[in-house]
Amino acid sequence: MSSGSYVLEIEAWNGMDAVMRITNMARRAKLAFNEMRVVFNGERLIHVELRVEGEEFEARWLAAKLDRMPEVYSVTMRREEDILEEKLVA
Amino acid sequence: MLGRCGGAAENGTRVVDHAARVLRELGVNKVFGITGGSIMGFFDALALEDIEIVMFRHEQGAAHAADAYGRITRRPGVVMATSGPGATNLVTGIANAYFDSSPMMAVTGQVPTTVFGRDAFQETDIVGVTAPITKFNYQIRRPSETGPAIRAAYRLAYEGRPGPTLVDFPRDVQLAPYSCEGGEQAYLPLDFSKYRPPKPDPVAIRKAARLLAVASRPVILVGNGVYWSQAWGEVLQLAELLQAPVVTTLPGKNAVPANHPLVMGPAGMHGRLEADAALANADVVLAVGTRFSDRTVGRFGPELGEKKIIHIDIDPSELGKNVKPAVAIRADARAALRALLRALPAVPRRDTRFLEWLNYIRRRYEEAMEAWARRLRKFAPWKVLRALREVAPPDTITVTGVGSHQMWAEQHWDVLVPGTWVTSAGLGTMGFSVPAALGAKIAAPERPVLCLDGDGSFQMTMNNLALVRDYNLPVTFVIFDNRALMLVKHWQIYLYDRRIVATEYSSRPDFAKIAEAYDIEAVRPSSLNEVRKWADWSIRNNEPIVIIIDIDNEEDLVLPWVKPGEWLTQAVKPPGLEDLDLVYREDWRPPIEAEVRAS
Ligand SMILES: Cc1ncc(C[n+]2csc(CCOP(=O)(O)OP(=O)(O)O)c2C)c(N)n1
Numbered sequence: 143m144s145s146g147s148y149v150l151e152i153e154a155w156n157g158m159d160a161v162m163r164i165t166n167m168a169r170r171a172k173l174a175f176n177e178m179r180v181v182f183n184g185e186r187l188i189h190v191e192l193r194v195e196g197e198e199f200e201a202r203w204l205a206a207k208l209d210r211m212p213e214v215y216s217v218t219m220r221r222e223e224d225i226l227e228e229k230l231v232a
Numbered sequence: 233m234l235g236r237c238g239g240a241a242e243n244g245t246r247v248v249d250h251a252a253r254v255l256r257e258l259g260v261n262k263v264f265g266i267t268g269g270s271i272m273g274f275f276d277a278l279a280l281e282d283i284e285i286v287m288f289r290h291e292q293g294a295a296h297a298a299d300a301y302g303r304i305t306r307r308p309g310v311v312m313a314t315s316g317p318g319a320t321n322l323v324t325g326i327a328n329a330y331f332d333s334s335p336m337m338a339v340t341g342q343v344p345t346t347v348f349g350r351d352a353f354q355e356t357d358i359v360g361v362t363a364p365i366t367k368f369n370y371q372i373r374r375p376s377e378t379g380p381a382i383r384a385a386y387r388l389a390y391e392g393r394p395g396p397t398l399v400d401f402p403r404d405v406q407l408a409p410y411s412c413e414g415g416e417q418a419y420l421p422l423d424f425s426k427y428r429p430p431k432p433d434p435v436a437i438r439k440a441a442r443l444l445a446v447a448s449r450p451v452i453l454v455g456n457g458v459y460w461s462q463a464w465g466e467v468l469q470l471a472e473l474l475q476a477p478v479v480t481t482l483p484g485k486n487a488v489p490a491n492h493p494l495v496m497g498p499a500g501m502h503g504r505l506e507a508d509a510a511l512a513n514a515d516v517v518l519a520v521g522t523r524f525s526d527r528t529v530g531r532f533g534p535e536l537g538e539k540k541i542i543h544i545d546i547d548p549s550e551l552g553k554n555v556k557p558a559v560a561i562r563a564d565a566r567a568a569l570r571a572l573l574r575a576l577p578a579v580p581r582r583d584t585r586f587l588e589w590l591n592y593i594r595r596r597y598e599e600a601m602e603a604w605a606r607r608l609r610k611f612a613p614w615k616v617l618r619a620l621r622e623v624a625p626p627d628t629i630t631v632t633g634v635g636s637h638q639m640w641a642e643q644h645w646d647v648l649v650p651g652t653w654v655t656s657a658g659l660g661t662m663g664f665s666v667p668a669a670l671g672a673k674i675a676a677p678e679r680p681v682l683c684l685d686g687d688g689s690f691q692m693t694m695n696n697l698a699l700v701r702d703y704n705l706p707v708t709f710v711i712f713d714n715r716a717l718m719l720v721k722h723w724q725i726y727l728y729d730r731r732i733v734a735t736e737y738s739s740r741p742d743f744a745k746i747a748e749a750y751d752i753e754a755v756r757p758s759s760l761n762e763v764r765k766w767a768d769w770s771i772r773n774n775e776p777i778v779i780i781i782d783i784d785n786e787e788d789l790v791l792p793w794v795k796p797g798e799w800l801t802q803a804v805k806p807p808g809l810e811d812l813d814l815v816y817r818e819d820w821r822p823p824i825e826a827e828v829r830a831s
Pocket residue numbers: 633634635636637638660661662663685686687688689690712714716717718719720
């Protein structure tokens with residue numbers, strides 16, 4: 143099973159309450175958390191960036207669970223390496 | 233955008249009047265709960281809207297009732313409580329609904345927004361408390377959010393995979409004047425589309441069909457998702473086509489009729505022997521609408537890893553969560569099974585020896601249980617269940633508590649009509665049974681409701697018996713009275729060297745006197761005939777009764793039983809079956825009848 147560093151980007155609605163519900167879910171994943179950034183905008187929309195380390199399977203589990211929440215509009219998951227590579231190419 | 237806001241709101245009254253009107257429009261005509269300072273405004277509005285408030289004696293009971301009501305009616309049960317202790321008393325009921333994917337909506341009163349976060353009297357952050365046990369929860373902060381929040385929470389409770397939702401409703405918002413200038417949004421800006429299951433992927437369906445067609449011993453594992461999708465017809469059709477045995481999870485017992493010859497019953501920690509044997513020896517498992525709980529499979533590896541698993545579920549986060557499937561199909565169970573039926577080629581006639589072997593196990597198992605029953609000093613719980621089944625009409629709704637009695641019912645209560653089995657499976661909540669039975673009776677007053685409870689479970693919520701006469705809810709209550717927390721004592725006997733710690737109760741209270749206090753007939757049968765007689769009396773006359781079954785807590789050991797962490801074939805078997813091997817051998821031949829009897 144592969145493991146590595148992943149970045150989950152989450153678009154959601156309902157401000158701090160959504161952060162709380164997302165965090166509640168993330169706590170249950172067997173991953174190491176390196177960073178969590180949240181940007182709020184006035185319409186209660188939030189953008190969350192979650193940098194995690196661990197099994198790919200576990201990161202996928204978290205992404206799938208987050209995607210089940212009705213206040214979550216989208217979840218993307220990418221390998222940290224792929225993001226770096228994209229930046230280098232750019 | 234909803235352009236109009238009729239009813240009480242039109243009269244320019246309170247936000248709660250609008251909220252009550254919204255509930256009415258959703259088809260809610262009764263709510264379960266207990267009042268208090270922070271919810272009385274809403275109760276007042278409900279009464280004005282002619283929505284009945286069913287007064288439970290503890291909020292936990294109201295929540296379990298709403299959960300069961302939702303399971304039976306397939307629409308969310310609605311429960312309401314005041315802020316603080318009222319809201320926190322709901323927590324167990326909400327968690328129960330969450331872990332059994334049951335449609336339910338809770339509305340809690342909250343202190344006024346002006347004092348939020350100041351530890352006001354009866355302030356609890358119930359949104360924070362229930363976030364991990366709700367499909368969605370939301371605190372209304374402005375009058376204009378009220379309609380959208382209630383509609384969204386109600387809809388989310390049943391859309392896709394059902395689950396509980398909660399709306400927290402501050403008192404000042406409740407009592408504010410409602411104005412609907414400019415109309416209001418129908419819903420909060422949530423993404424509902426993700427709950428609509430996609431059409432089953434044809435590539436995955438073809439792959440699954442190929443696996444099933446070439447399987448030597450395919451087995452269908454049914455979860456309660458099959459009930460929600462109403463797919464039992466398709467399950468049985470597929471089973472017949474493949475000549476495949478069907479096993480279920482504990483909640484999945486609700487989804488297929490037990491008297492179909494291919495239905496082997498529930499598998500797992502407290503499953504039936506033939507079902508454990510079927511699942512353990514399958515080469516291909518078609519799992520439908522189940523989350524693959526450790527309770528069903530004993531353990532996740534390595535045996536399970538050797539099987540080819542086809543997993544159909546409406547919830548994509550379940551696919552691959554506990555086991556890695558060879559084929560994952562995200563779809564509504566019925567749609568996926570129909571597609572599979574279409575895709576399956578004419579299946580070559582399979583060797584029926586595996587089925588014969590399972591039926592041989594079943595026969596040996598039944599004979600052993602009969603012999604065991606004859607040796608018991610007091611009632612054999614499984615014989616009591618069989619006696620009750622004889623007099624209960626097929627559509628009787630059966631509700632259980634949690635403990636050994638529930639496991640006996642898992643193994644020996646035959647669910648004849650899908651949708652009639654209500655149990656607390658995921659959370660295993662003692663105290664579920666009495667209020668859930670009341671909720672079921674409210675949902676289906678024309679059908680008999682049988683409540684199979686343990687003495688320990690019963691004592692946790694028996695205060696709700698008051699509703700039996702208050703609301704005319706004639707349930708047949710059967711207490712498996714072993715004066716013990718038997719399922720835990722069972723573990724102590726097997727896993728803790730028989731050290732019996734805090735699992736035996738005194739003879740208090742007298743359940744007959746408890747029943748009497750609530751104006752309910754109580755009996756202590758001394759034979760199976762009397763059990764039949766009293767249950768029949770209660771069901772025929774639509775009269776409540778408490779039937780107290782005397783059970784010896786030294787003898788009440790639920791077997792077969794798969795110890796935690798062990799594999800299904802290692803089940804501890806009932807006495808007399810020591811020679812029975814649950815590992816299938818290709819060269820197995822049916823023994824000659826005389827040999828069976830001799831053994
Ligand atoms: C609320 C709650 N507390 C504790 C438990 C742990 N537990 C599981 S079964 C059981 C015993 C149940 O006793 P009873 O209802 O009398 O049923 P029995 O096992 O005796 O048939 C206990 C204590 C639980 N499941 N739920």
